[in-house]
Amino acid sequence: MRTTLAPKTSPTLKVRDRTLSWAVGVSLTFGMLFGAFLLGDVRPAAAARHDVACTNTAGNGTTTGDWKIVQDKINGSAPGDEIVISGTCLLIKTIELADARTYRGDARNATILRQAAGRNLAALVSTDTWTKNQNWVNTGVRIERLTIDANSAQNTRTHGLVLKAWDSRVHDVEIHAAAGNGIHIDTLSANGTALASGQTMVNSIISDSYIHHNGGSGVRVNDPGNAATDWILERNWIEESGGSGIDLDNSAGWQIRNNHLYGVGVHAISAHRCFNTGINDNYVEDFGKQGTAAEWYFGIRCTLQEDVPNAITGNRVNLFTENGGPAPAGTHIYIGLDGVNGTGAAFATVTGNAAVGHGTAKDIGLGYYIGNGASLTVVSTGNLISGMGTPRDTEGSAKVHLSAGI
Numbered sequence: 001m002r003t004t005l006a007p008k009t010s011p012t013l014k015v016r017d018r019t020l021s022w023a024v025g026v027s028l029t030f031g032m033l034f035g036a037f038l039l040g041d042v043r044p045a046a047a048a049r050h051d052v053a054c055t056n057t058a059g060n061g062t063t064t065g066d067w068k069i070v071q072d073k074i075n076g077s078a079p080g081d082e083i084v085i086s087g088t089c090l091l092i093k094t095i096e097l098a099d100a101r102t103y104r105g106d107a108r109n110a111t112i113l114r115q116a117a118g119r120n121l122a123a124l125v126s127t128d129t130w131t132k133n134q135n136w137v138n139t140g141v142r143i144e145r146l147t148i149d150a151n152s153a154q155n156t157r158t159h160g161l162v163l164k165a166w167d168s169r170v171h172d173v174e175i176h177a178a179a180g181n182g183i184h185i186d187t188l189s190a191n192g193t194a195l196a197s198g199q200t201m202v203n204s205i206i207s208d209s210y211i212h213h214n215g216g217s218g219v220r221v222n223d224p225g226n227a228a229t230d231w232i233l234e235r236n237w238i239e240e241s242g243g244s245g246i247d248l249d250n251s252a253g254w255q256i257r258n259n260h261l262y263g264v265g266v267h268a269i270s271a272h273r274c275f276n277t278g279i280n281d282n283y284v285e286d287f288g289k290q291g292t293a294a295e296w297y298f299g300i301r302c303t304l305q306e307d308v309p310n311a312i313t314g315n316r317v318n319l320f321t322e323n324g325g326p327a328p329a330g331t332h333i334y335i336g337l338d339g340v341n342g343t344g345a346a347f348a349t350v351t352g353n354a355a356v357g358h359g360t361a362k363d364i365g366l367g368y369y370i371g372n373g374a375s376l377t378v379v380s381t382g383n384l385i386s387g388m389g390t391p392r393d394t395e396g397s398a399k400v401h402l403s404a405g406i
Contacts, residue, residue: 047080054089058116067091074098085146088112094121096128099138105146108174108210112147117154122190124150124178126162133189135196138165143173150178152215159184160214163204170206181216182241187227195227202230202253212239218261223250229275234258244270245287251277252305258282265290267298268317273341274348275305284317291328299334299355306344306373317355319363327358333367334388340373349379349405357387364388368402369395379405 050073059065066089073083079100086106091113097103105111115124123131125148127138143161150158160178161170163185175182183206187195195201201223211218218238221228230253238245238261245261245268248254252275261268262285269284271277279300288297299317302310317334321327334355340346350366357363365385370376376396381404385391394400 047082048078050074050077050081050083052083052085052089054085054087056088056090058090058092061092065090065092067093067095070095074101074103077101079140085111085113088114090114090116091121091124092116092119094123094131095125096131097126097138097141097143098128100140102142102144103146104142104144107145108147108172111145112149114149115151115155115158117151119158120156121158123159123162123180123184124148125160126190127165127168130162130164130186130189133191133193135189135193136199137195137201139167141165141168142171143169144171145173147174147176148178149176150180150214152177152179152213155179159216160211162186164189164201165204166201168204170204171208173209174211175209176212176214178214178216180214181218181220181243182211182214182238183219184216185219185221185223185228185231187223187225195225199227201228205232205234206236207232208235210237210239211241212237214240215242217241217243217247218245219247220244221248221250223248226250226252226273229253231255232257236260239263241265244268245284246270248272251275251302253277256280256282260285262286263289267301270298270301272303273305274302274310276308277302277310279310279312279315281314282316284315286318286320288319288328288330288332291330293329295330297330297332298336298338299332301333301336301338302348303338303371304340304346304348304373304376306340306342306346308347310348312348312350313352315353317353319358321358327360327363331362331364332357332360333364333393334385335365335383336367337369337376337378338367339369339371340376341371343372343374345375345377346370346373347377350383351379351405352382354384355386355388356384357389359387359389361389364390364393366392367395368393368400370399371395373399375399375401377401377403379403381405
């Protein structure tokens with residue numbers, strides 16, 4: 001059974017006796033009123049704003065340079081504070097993000113975090129539990145209105161942004177030129193340290209961002225366990241990914257909606273371990289540009305967990321080619337359920353989608369594959385499928401049950 005526990009916090013002291021609870025309440029009320037009478041209007045401390053002005057200077061990272069001034073501001077801030085960055089920051093080390101803070105720029109392309117040449121960092125920007133190899137996760141990290149440029153022309157392997165976090169937000173951010181993944185979500189730390197028991201990475205949102213021209217995947221989830229669940233990935237543009245556009249080891253509880261993916265090397269959306277997952281209203285313009293003849297490429301791919309429903313609805317999946325040339329080599333499956341994880345029954349709705357193929361014999365509109373599962377029940381209706389060598393393909397058809405629903 002999938003768990004979605006938030007990181008553990010200290011237990012709250014509870015008053016069990018109702019008479020005592022009443023007495024404590026009266027005492028607290030009197031104390032607050034009397035205190036206000038003596039002290040006047042005592043306001044709580046306000047969160048601070050820390051302004052950082054970068055000068056496009058690499059420096060030595062110890063006494064000079066943009067990385068030092070940004071990291072010093074972060075290290076000197078407190079939970080609830082806002083770090084506001086302006087200008088171009090030329091970075092020679094990974095910016096490490098602390099808990100419960102907002103990291104904001106002036107606007108995309110007005111605030112730019114750029115990797116200096118030849119640094120080959122593991123990540124350009126990362127939550128600090130990942131870089132410090134801790135066995136817990138960050139929380140309350142918010143990143144918005146800036147550009148992350150990993151400068152792949154002069155660096156190798158770098159991920160643009162690494163998140164090892166719970167209840168966090170990425171909004172209105174541009175991430176590009178990472179030799180690795182654009183956004184890399186990892187339940188392990190940089191050196192592979194696993195999470196402690198009870199630690200999870202749930203309830204975060206990535207939205208309204210432009211993630212493009214990255215060598216790996218646009219958005220990648222590395223989760224060998226079962227921790228990175230229940231995220232929202234919505235209204236993003238993901239362009240020219242060398243790997244997949246969206247590649248999730250774990251998509252349990254994820255909502256993937258209203259994203260536009262194009263120029264994708266491998267799969268546009270590849271969602272493993274679908275468990276109450278929604279993949280809705282996405283626009284896939286291209287996929288499988290890698291073009292290896294023996295490979296299968298998916299526009300939308302879901303592998304299913306047992307005993308729970310999943311919904312793939314309202315998506316548009318196309319395979320365009322530049323200048324009217326031939327489709328890339330390989331088998332292209334526009335929407336596919338690619339097996340059941342386990343030996344039980346799996347369930348999904350695939351409704352109201354539209355897929356127009358390139359007209360090759362290897363184009364498959366809908367692919368329903370059971371793998372090792374006992375059964376696969378699919379409500380498959382209202383889909384527009386055209387220009388396919390095979391409009392609908394099933395594997396183990398005796399165990400694949402198709403219906404129009406109720």
